[in-house]
């Protein structure tokens with residue numbers, strides 16, 4: 653495996669509000685390599701977006717990254733001799749972050765209209781980004797922008813680049829956002845539910861496009877979704893989040909074939925499988941956790957069918973149960989490896 657581009661260690665992001673502390677992200681750790689796609693999956697409110705906003709320096713007051721959290725990014729942006737170094741993004745000033753965001757870490761969000769400025773043409777917005785981060789003239793930037801728009805499948809980009817965002821369909825706008833996200837050839841691309849606002853056939857096209865471009869550019873990608881079928885499609889490895897914590901992290905086949913966390917099991921049994929005899933969905937009994945002043949116990953405890961007395965007393969640390977398979981649980985579901993898995 654190649655060098656890691658991003659190493660996140662025990663990331664905690666809290667919000668101090670009048671009622672107490674919302675522990676939105678409460679100990680997340682993972683490594684992202686070049687050319688690797690990490691799928692982050694979890695129910696609404698599980699901390700997926702706050703994790704990504706923390707990585708991109710977008711946490712605003714009353715939110716803050718707790719001391720001790722590490723978001724180590726491999727970059728030569730700040731070194732004097734062009735050598736690579738690990739920079740802790742959790743400690744980076746907002747000013748310094750403008751040299752990382754958009755250039756080394758690209759972003760694609762759920763709502764393309766919110767990411768594009770309605771007052772400016774696509775050309776204005778793309779050229780501005782490219783000129784800001786790269787040593788090129790506006791004329792060169794325009795050429796780069798047109799090439800990128802071609803790449804993301806926008807028809808007739810030489811003319812359409814001078815249109816305003818409202819003149820495009822939702823799917824086309826998302827293609828433009830992907831082109832902007834990739835415009836500086838970032839080492840990491842963060843995508844937060846980029847297909848949710850689109851209709852189903854367009855969703856599939858955009859997903860395919862992102863997968864192809866990620867492999868072509870060899871970008872490290874973090875792809876957030878609540879949809880397990882999307883994860884199966886796009887991810888090399890998967891992080892399952894619940895209640896601000898990562899419950900499990902493993903390569904995509906392991907997550908689907910031999911999940912060990914009871915929550916991952918519950919999540920997987922909620923999706924209909926074409927090979928399943930029982931066509932019914934199995935909702936997970938109970939309520940999602942409250943993140944305000946949570947107890948130092950597994951957040952899945954009240955809903956967990958495997959909970960024991962120990963779970964009511966101790967905090968489960970993240971453990972590497974087998975190589976590259978991490979789990980936060982005292983009572984994992986152990987199934988034997990089949991011959992195919994070995």
Ligand SMILES: Nc1ncnc2c1ncn2[C@@H]1O[C@H](COP(=O)(O)OP(=O)(O)OP(=O)(O)O)[C@@H](O)[C@H]1O
Nearest residue numbers: 667674676695696697698699700701702703878943
């Ligand atoms: N500005 C804020 N102030 C207080 N709490 C916040 C703030 N932003 C997020 N939170 C809380 O942090 C928790 C995690 O939110 P987050 O947006 O990361 O969830 P998510 O998994 O991305 O959900 P979704 O799939 O709905 O986007 C939630 O309980 C949310 O209410």
